Amino acid sequence: MTYQEEKLFFDQQMQCTITGHDGVIKETDANIFSWKVSTSIYDAHPFFEIIKGFLEIFEKEETTYNFPCIHLEEGKLEKICDVTIKINTKEVVILLFDYSSKYHELNKIAQQKNESVLRAKELELKNKFLIDKEKFKNSFIANINHEIRTPLTSILGFIEVLQKTNLNFEQEELARIIKRQSLHLNSLIEDMVDISKIESGKIKIVEERFLFVNLMEGFQETYSKLAEDRGLAFETYIDPNIQEYLIGDRTRVFQIINNVLNNAFKFTEEGKVSLSVTKNFQRTNKLSVSFKIEDTGLGIHEEDLENIFDRFTRFNRDKQISGTGLGLAIVKDLVDLLNGEIKVTSEPDKGTTFDIKLPFKFEISKAKPEKKKKKYSLPESKKKFRILVVEDEESTQFLIMKVLIDHGSFFVDVAMNGEQAISYMERRNYDLVLMDLELSKIDGYKATHMIRKNYGDKAIAEVPIIGFTARATEAERDKCLRSGMDDFIAKPFEQEDLLYKIVKQIAKKAAS
Template identity: 25%
Template sequence: MNHWTIQNRILFLALLPGVLVTLVLGIFFMSERARDLNNLLEERALAMVKQLAPTSEYGVMTGSSGILQNISNNMLEEQDVRAVSIYNPDMVIMAHAGPRMHTERLGQQQLLDGQLLLQRTEESVRVRAPVYAQNLIIDDEFNSFAVQPTGPLQVLGWVELELSLNNTRLQHFQHLASSLTVIALALLICSFIALRFSRQVSQPMQHIARAMKDLENGKLDTRVHVQAGAEFVQLASGINAMASALQRANTEHQHNLEQTTRDLQETLDELEIRNRELAIGRKEALEASRMKSEFLANVSHEIRTPLNGIIGFSELLARTQVNDRQADYLATIHNSSTDLLKIINDILDLSKIDAGKLIIEHTDINLRDVLEDVLTVLAPEAGNKGLELNYLIYSDVPLHIQSDPLRLKQVLTNLINNAIKFTERGSVNVRVSVISQNNNRAGIRFEIQDTGIGMSDAQLGKIFTAFTQADASTARKFGGTGLGLIISRALVEAMHGDIQVSSQPGRGSTFSFHIEAGLQPNPQDDLPPLPGLRLALLEPAVMNRMNIASLLQQWQIDHTDYEHLPQLQDALEQEGAPPWQGLIISIGRHLPDSEAVRKLLHQVRQQGLPVIALTEPGSSDSAEILLQAGVSFSISQPCTRRHLYRVLRQALQLPALPGQGQDAARNNGNKAAPVILAVDDNAANLKLVVTLLQELQLPVLSATSGREAIDVVRQQNVDMILMDIQMPDMNGLEATGHIRALTERGNMPIVALTAHAMADEKEALLKAGMNDYQTKPISQEQLVNCIERWTGFRCTIQPVAPAVASAPAPLCHWVFDTAIALRHANNKADLATDMFRMLLDSLALDMPAIMEAWEEEDMEQLLERVHRVHGATRYCGVPCLRNTLEKLETALKAGQNSMLPDLMRQLVEDSANLQHWAHSNDWETLLLEGTAVSD
């Protein structure tokens, strides 16, 4: 109906009322007429049966069939009468006229006036009435009978009359036909009137619509002329006025458009001139930016080159025999050079980001390993400041993802390092959660929360500005360039995330960021589960407890968690063997000296359970004490999953994994050492690489330019090349191309040495023919792994033997020094007593094992036992034995086998002297007296 024309709508609205009224009235009157005809037939039937009953009284009473038959035949002549039957009281027919009465589909009987019975069939109406013995009186109107009772009524018989419905139906059909004719005539008249009315309305509207269409098509001189009602005339006048107004407006608009076009043309001419000027300026700006980036790259390379030499040679020098003051100077040189190199790298990163050359790699990584690597590096700094460094990876976080591990570590390192730097006391907490995940993508959120100095709203607005910190006092106190956060934000945005910060002065700060990472299609954990094991975990810190519990659950290890030490002690003191196979205990830096810990370790030692202690970072002294107190293994927090897994297998005496621990013992067999060619135009860097390779006992060739490297490859037998990239005359990429062109040396592994390669630069290096790349300054460990990867030869890092002093060391005259023992025990006599007693017990067990290892020439077992006893002597005030063990351990590590026999004899003598002195003296009283004197 929405798409009907106005004429159709008018017709519909005009015909609808008439049609509805005509149909309703026609149906009503036809139904009423049909009902009247049926009622009339029934009334006639009742009237005739009432007349027939008294007329038949005499015949029924006398049993005269002839009279009754005449009466029946006479009734049959009445209109619509089909059949007549007269019955005796027993319903036996005495007389019948007409055909047999209809009995099919006989309707229900109706009792009328208390005497008459009425039944209907499909073709007739049957009425039955009783015949009474009575005197009959006929009234004047002759339409009813009055009974003058003279006594009780006696039924003489019955009369039944059947009237046909044919005549009634014929009258009904005649009436229906006449009614439909009247209805059709009425609808025809209504349609004619509606059609005339709709045309009077639709024709002017169509004329107006055509005029509006012409106006829409731009024929503004179109006018409307209608001869209809006043409303249409008024509408036409309005449309004509509108058309005139539009025509005038169009003329004015055309004039204005021509004027505007002329003005616009003048403006475009001016813009073209300015665009040419801007194009020239943009070209100059791009050239300046290119020159700036090239300048930064070249200058940073020129600065990094001597810095790499400083860092490398300071590391080499630190491995030689130096005294404490010299070692401190070397550490200062190394740290300062490393800090300066980091600043230069940050500046180069910033320039690359500004130039849009930052590319994010997508490699398969384990998220937990990435975070643990960062925390392991930063944990010592947090430990030195007395801060708790906690982290928690929620259980629903997907660990096997695809992202850029280097850039993710860079962001985490910047944020966590800032948190440690600006926090004097309290903790730094790192949380990792998942915010979204589908079939192949995940959104991962990192949150770094500290309890440091915090920042105000004004300071928050400055922290993401390059070379800017919150305020000048912060920069003076804590240092830094202010580039870390701006680089971190750029890296996070490159990983399709954002970074946010919330902070309050004096209450700490919370930095959070999220990244979008791909999910590895078929992730596999390289650490198989350990089902069937049960452990007890004591960790007061909630986050660390949840983190370690998550790892144990991942490895299918049943565990019972305890928050406080007394809870674990109560569990151990219960009757029966403990339900665990080992314990993991977190011990703070103050706990190793506590009586509760000693008591707990004594209980565990009696029950033979292995104990893994989690210590604060940098607390090596506490770790040695714990090992002497009965701890099986000590792990510095935050513990990595691989370290914890390896220690668990060792502590529970499980078989080592295939391939585990084979790197150090890998045997090259009869394979010859590869010849390595080092190429670098900087003499210091070249000397550093050559020295590192020579210490690995590898044959080394050197070249100072790309052309010289090509000549060496042509003339010498070279197995691998370490190639610098930026060199004068011919750089490393060009030299690599020429070497690849040599058919006989085309497959030689060539590894690029670059100071700071971005992702696109690394890709360019590999496309240019490089097999791999290493970042300067390169360490000896990097060289070992790189050489093994590309040549299959495993180098062994040779320990640097300490220089032997020219003057012999003075003989040790003190078997036991009470002052040293008390100083190491924090002036506590009971602790010093326990430590010395444990040392004596250890000597009783370890000295026979040391002698057995010496006799069997098992140097690895000998070194392990000597190292264990040496660690125990550091806290017990036994200078002679400690000095001998230190010399013996140093000689074992340096491979100075010629010194071993004399040192072994000295060890046996010093051990026997100490044990004899302990049995001959009341050393416990000496320790108590020493405590009193110090007090």
């Protein structure tokens, strides 16, 4: 076979198709399949639906995906192709390599005798793709979580500073709106992170003894204020026969009830929302508690009820209401994790009722008083306390400096990275270090380790260090403490919480 003949044969085994980001075919040589210009690639074969997912996560740099041994059909024509998909800012290039004859030659006997092996391999490839996709998604959510929390820290922090200044009525209202929308954005991020944790099995149910009545009264207080602002009635009933202290996962119970109450208020414009908490049954040291949340809101159509707990699903047909559609999906997943039950009944324009049953345990003993947050005060000093802020975000630097300087008890120095921080500490004594974890050159973990291990001078080696980061997870907190830090605060943070932790560590150091 001559070179030209070989080239012609090879060209006939390839097909190049170019589409726009909308999936419409702009060019194709139709060597293998007779796809037409101006038709949609998504109609050509279901396999190409995956392009939509790739376009959603595309980030400007050209990205290539390779898929071996893909079965494609067009009418009676069947081909086994290796598929390469290249995505750039202007178009999507799809390259097909027809290896049907080679695959059939090499696998003819194997296909006859080992069809089960091939099916297993196909499932393995699909599973690997799903696993890789899941890893990418979780990584993507974690990064988005970090990148959004950082500017949110500054937005919420400066709004809090602004609200303490002399504002007129209109300015106060604008500040409240900005803060409310920022908190809403933060809650949406937390929803996505929670879903990711649930899917990856990273949420652990913790059984701890907590003041159940206190938790329920917290809902009464919070949502009574919201009801008053919205012109709604909020009715509550808490069964006095429920033990004051219960054993269970307080955090997850709070998430469940809070999400459902929040959903009820979101879809109720007039009338009332009610929360009824009753004892379902009790056996020895175990009991089941029923939570009934009713509203007189928009309601849900009967055909939509079976899908109400699906992710990214919203049923506000006649009204645009903000949200991701993740709240109730999280509720259902958490109820299942707690071995509980949840049911919903609803009627359009009349309201919705959620019935939730959750299991708890309790101790047959006298209740102990709940621990209160210990108060700390700065040691008496004729001079101000010096704080080193290690942070590379200019807006966060300014926010922390503003908070600490306005307090009146602190001098503040700022270092851009761990290397600069260590250099400052070698020249000046500090009473406390606020250490961001995501730093260039030397990150917060390594800088802390060096401070703790490399210096004989106690003024350096034993300085209190508080880590802070936008990666607000228990794992991150534990990593901070293991690296030698004394405490941890997540972004975005409340200014009172930040000051409390600073005063606490300085007071503890002075008392040691």
